[in-house]
Amino acid sequence: xxxxxxxGGIHPKESKELSADRPIERLPxxxxxxxxxxxxxxxxAVAVVDKGDAVKKGQILAVGRGMVSAPVHAPTSGRIxxxxxxxxxxxxxxPGQTITMRPDGRDEWGELPAPIDAFGVDPAVIAERVAASGxxxxxxxxxxxxxxxxxxxxxxxxxxxxxxxxxxxxxxxxDRLMRERTAEVVDGVRIMRHGLGxxxxxxxxxxxxxxxxxxxxxxxxxxxxxxxxVVEVPTRYPMGSEKHLVQTxxxxxxxxxxxxxxxxxxxxxxxxAFAVYEAVRLGRPLIARIVTVSGGAITxxxxxxxxxxxxxxxLVEQCGGFRGTPERLLLGGPMMGQPLASTRASIxxxxxxVLALAAAExxxxxxxxxxxxxxxxxxxxxxxxxxxxxxxxxKEELDGAVRIGLLDCIACGSCxxxxxxxxxxxxxxxxxxxxxxxxQRTKHKQEETKRLAKFRADRLEQQxxxxxxxxxxxxxxxxxxxxxxxxxxxxxxxx
Amino acid sequence: xxxxxxxxxxxxHSGASVGRTMGLVAVALVPATAYGLYAFGWPAxxxxxxxxxxxxxxxxxxxxxxxxxxxxxxxxxxxxLTGWIVAMTLPPWAPWWIGVLGAFVAIVLGKHAFxxxxxxxxxPAMIARIFLLISFPVEMTQFLEPRPLLSPGAPGLAESLAIxxxxxxxxxxxxxxxxxxxxxxxxxxxxxxxxxLSNSHGLLPLAIGAVPGSxxxxxxxxxxxxxxxxxxxxxxxxxxxxxxxxxxxxxxxxFHLADPARFLDPATxxxxxxxxxxxxxxxxxxxxAPATGTGKLIFGAGVAFLTFVIRTFAAYxxxxxxxxxxxxxxxxxxxxxxxxxxxxxxxxxxxxRYEER
Ligand code: SF4
Ligand code: SF4
Numbered sequence: 001x002x003x004x005x006x007x008g009g010i011h012p013k014e015s016k017e018l019s020a021d022r023p024i025e026r027l028p029x030x031x032x033x034x035x036x037x038x039x040x041x042x043x044x045a046v047a048v049v050d051k052g053d054a055v056k057k058g059q060i061l062a063v064g065r066g067m068v069s070a071p072v073h074a075p076t077s078g079r080i081x082x083x084x085x086x087x088x089x090x091x092x093x094x095p096g097q098t099i100t101m102r103p104d105g106r107d108e109w110g111e112l113p114a115p116i117d118a119f120g121v122d123p124a125v126i127a128e129r130v131a132a133s134g135x136x137x138x139x140x141x142x143x144x145x146x147x148x149x150x151x152x153x154x155x156x157x158x159x160x161x162x163x164x165x166x167x168x169x170x171x172x173x174x175d176r177l178m179r180e181r182t183a184e185v186v187d188g189v190r191i192m193r194h195g196l197g198x199x200x201x202x203x204x205x206x207x208x209x210x211x212x213x214x215x216x217x218x219x220x221x222x223x224x225x226x227x228x229x230v231v232e233v234p235t236r237y238p239m240g241s242e243k244h245l246v247q248t249x250x251x252x253x254x255x256x257x258x259x260x261x262x263x264x265x266x267x268x269x270x271x272x273a274f275a276v277y278e279a280v281r282l283g284r285p286l287i288a289r290i291v292t293v294s295g296g297a298i299t300x301x302x303x304x305x306x307x308x309x310x311x312x313x314x315l316v317e318q319c320g321g322f323r324g325t326p327e328r329l330l331l332g333g334p335m336m337g338q339p340l341a342s343t344r345a346s347i348x349x350x351x352x353x354v355l356a357l358a359a360a361e362x363x364x365x366x367x368x369x370x371x372x373x374x375x376x377x378x379x380x381x382x383x384x385x386x387x388x389x390x391x392x393x394x395k396e397e398l399d400g401a402v403r404i405g406l407l408d409c410i411a412c413g414s415c416x417x418x419x420x421x422x423x424x425x426x427x428x429x430x431x432x433x434x435x436x437x438x439x440q441r442t443k444h445k446q447e448e449t450k451r452l453a454k455f456r457a458d459r460l461e462q463q464x465x466x467x468x469x470x471x472x473x474x475x476x477x478x479x480x481x482x483x484x485x486x487x488x489x490x491x492x493x494x495x
Numbered sequence: 496x497x498x499x500x501x502x503x504x505x506x507x508h509s510g511a512s513v514g515r516t517m518g519l520v521a522v523a524l525v526p527a528t529a530y531g532l533y534a535f536g537w538p539a540x541x542x543x544x545x546x547x548x549x550x551x552x553x554x555x556x557x558x559x560x561x562x563x564x565x566x567x568x569x570x571x572x573x574x575x576l577t578g579w580i581v582a583m584t585l586p587p588w589a590p591w592w593i594g595v596l597g598a599f600v601a602i603v604l605g606k607h608a609f610x611x612x613x614x615x616x617x618x619p620a621m622i623a624r625i626f627l628l629i630s631f632p633v634e635m636t637q638f639l640e641p642r643p644l645l646s647p648g649a650p651g652l653a654e655s656l657a658i659x660x661x662x663x664x665x666x667x668x669x670x671x672x673x674x675x676x677x678x679x680x681x682x683x684x685x686x687x688x689x690x691x692l693s694n695s696h697g698l699l700p701l702a703i704g705a706v707p708g709s710x711x712x713x714x715x716x717x718x719x720x721x722x723x724x725x726x727x728x729x730x731x732x733x734x735x736x737x738x739x740x741x742x743x744x745x746x747x748x749x750f751h752l753a754d755p756a757r758f759l760d761p762a763t764x765x766x767x768x769x770x771x772x773x774x775x776x777x778x779x780x781x782x783x784a785p786a787t788g789t790g791k792l793i794f795g796a797g798v799a800f801l802t803f804v805i806r807t808f809a810a811y812x813x814x815x816x817x818x819x820x821x822x823x824x825x826x827x828x829x830x831x832x833x834x835x836x837x838x839x840x841x842x843x844x845x846x847x848r849y850e851e852r
């Protein structure tokens with residue numbers, strides 16, 4: 001297949017060798033699981049179990065709320081010990097609504113929905129099952145997958161792209177998944193293709209995963225699946241960025257502020273495809289995922305199948321604990337991963353890696369003034385001028401930064417990675433984006449308040465008017481009555 | 496540095512640093528500098544060292560006055576390089592105070608007056624060069640034939656020290672003008688170009704640097720070598736140098752064809768004076784050049800165009816300093832107008848549109 005070049009991008013040190021050769025291991029269950037109700041983009045799920053309830057593995061714990069949401073299921077059998085707020089696996093460390101359960105050790109499945117004859121049903125049935133299984137984008141985006149499958153209703157689509165680039169350094173969970181569960185992955189890809197209602201699927205894998213590529217190609221050839229193409233894409237960060245991957249494959253840029261669906265393509269992560277396979281063929285909801293645990297400060301790096309809700313501390317213990325004090329503890333890859341506030345936080349659907357970086361692996365150089373070397377401009381895959389945006393943000397000229405493209409920044413971090421002055425460019429951008437969102441929210445709120453106030457004023461005015469009118473009417477009536485009475489009296493007198 | 500939230504990504508880094516970049520530039524300067532020091536002997540070595548040391552001292556003083564961390568910035572390499580580049584543009588036997596003054600103008604006025612590293616609009620070394628040229632036209636235009644270190648005509652250590660401290664007026668050096676200076680003067684007196692050039696060195700010595708000229712600017716070959724090194728290590732991009740060289744070649748070629756008796760040929764234009772030095776080490780200065788490839792092309796072409804105009808039609812034989820400063824002033828405008836195209840948008844910033852699907 002002919003591939004197209006994206007502009008910008010970088011080649012960070014891969015460090016995948018730390019865990020690439022370690023087969024997926026199943027972890028012993030943690031003594032307690034903490035399952036956040038918000039593991040996806042959209043509305044948090046709403047608990048349908050109560051404290052003290054006994055639940056079976058796969059049983060629904062919380063239902064999705066609203067158009068964009070996802071349910072949450074029990075990762076094992078056990079008892080609900082509490083429903084309340086707990087540290088969310090997020091940089092802020094702010095607590096979020098969480099179900100805490102204590103496994104009973106029997107790991108007993110509850111009643112599961114029946115398997116679906118994937119290719120014999122309407123695509124809508126597949127999407128429905130995907131929604132009911134709580135499947136979200138497992139590459140980290142965590143957008144509910146069913147919503148994306150249903151894009152077929154509103155867009156003219158032709159291709160499903162499976163993102164198996166795994167361009168973040170260190171991470172090998174997708175690589176292992178493709179190598180060890182190849183047939184299932186390919187089946188999942190085909191089911192998704194059908195569920196999306198398109199004729200072809202492209203599985204894009206970065207060239208640094210030859211074993212996965214070979215395994216996939218073999219499985220596709222053996223099955224004689226003409227609808228699936230396995231494509232080797234160049235190893236170049238951020239190849240896994242949805243829009244850049246699509247451009248690499250088709251040469252087409254997704255218009256700004258639009259979806260890849262607008263050019264006929266929907267992108268799903270390869271781990272999502274595996275989850276879809278399990279949901280459709282086995283009726284199993286998304287209750288576990290593969291996680292890479294790696295970094296110089298991890299004693300025994302590896303890839304693990306981890307029940308959702310497992311505390312990070314349990315996972316780290318199973319890897320032999322830390323080697324020295326980790327300089328940085330992250331969820332996700334080193335480029336876009338989130339610093340972890342506490343190892344008490346749990347593994348959620350979107351977490352593909354737990355990294356404990358040693359001091360030598362983390363950036364340490366002093367922050368210097370920008371020397372305008374323009375390395376960041378060359379590295380930016382979105383055609384932005386990061387140094388210029390940062391300079392404007394530093395002067396609090398947020399509108400100026402927006403004018404030159406701040407909102408088109410995908411926060412990939414390529415610019416900061418190359419910057420010889422170690423300027424925390426992405427932090428500037430996040431700061432500005434956060435502030436803009438807050439401002440917008442305040443503005444929205446103010447407008448809402450204004451609207452409500454006006455509404456109230458109008459209503460009062462109306463009430464006042466109505467009252468006045470009523471009083472006037474009553475007065476008129478009273479006077480009319482009085483006149484009548486007087487008239488009657490007069491008649492009597494005169495009569 | 497106020498806008499910093501909690502520690503953010505990326506959590507890994509390329510290892511690039513300001514110091515490393517500056518170090519590579521220094522390495523690239525070594526061949527041409529070494530040749531210059533060899534060709535012009537002890538006095539050049541004194542002048543070079545004096546200028547660099549002065550630059551570092553001025554830098555330390557400026558940092559201290561500005562309340563910036565002296566240790567961090569003093570050794571980032573930028574002051575060293577500025578001093579080094581200033582020294583390379585000086586007549587090799589100029590007295591010490593020329594170097595110290597040049598370093599002062601470059602570091603204090605050219606850099607720190609604008610706010611320090613990364614803030615200056617104009618190339619500090621070029622500001623120093625122009626300042627010295629205007630203030631001390633005699634000292635700044637006295638070049639001499641190379642007198643390689645330890646060769647018969649070269650001054651000894653003691654003599655060299657005297658030249659460094661008091662100037663070389665007392666020493667019987669045949670000072671001569673640079674080729675461009677000679678040509679300008681002779682053309683002004685009505686001599687035709689071929690006659691002027693027949694008395695000069697010819698192209699080969701011009702290329703290797705066996706001609707009178709500034710301390711580090713004479714050897715075209717070694718300067719190009721340094722430039723190629725910078726390109727190979729990706730410290731600089733090709734845009735500005737190529738635009739500069741191509742524009743000068745085209746312009747001077749055109750005029751030369753039209754009237755060979757009045758206009759220098761392209762080869763001489765390119766090989767003489769500061770041209771190649773500027774092409775690889777001045778117009779590629781990050782801080783004072785545009786950020787985009789297209790911007791750099793415009794910038795390089797502009798410098799070459801102005802240089803040609805000044806060399807050919809103005810009173811100064813060498814025009815690069817002025818040309819660079821003039822173009823420096825246009826950089827904010829170039830960077831404002833020439834922006835990279837944002838992903839998913841047209842050049843005018845509108846989202847891309849495809850034909851109705
Ligand atoms: S990479 Fe860093 S130093 Fe270079 S221009 Fe960008 S922000 Fe400035
Ligand atoms: S973080 Fe934003 S500005 Fe920086 S390289 Fe990525 S897209 Fe460009």
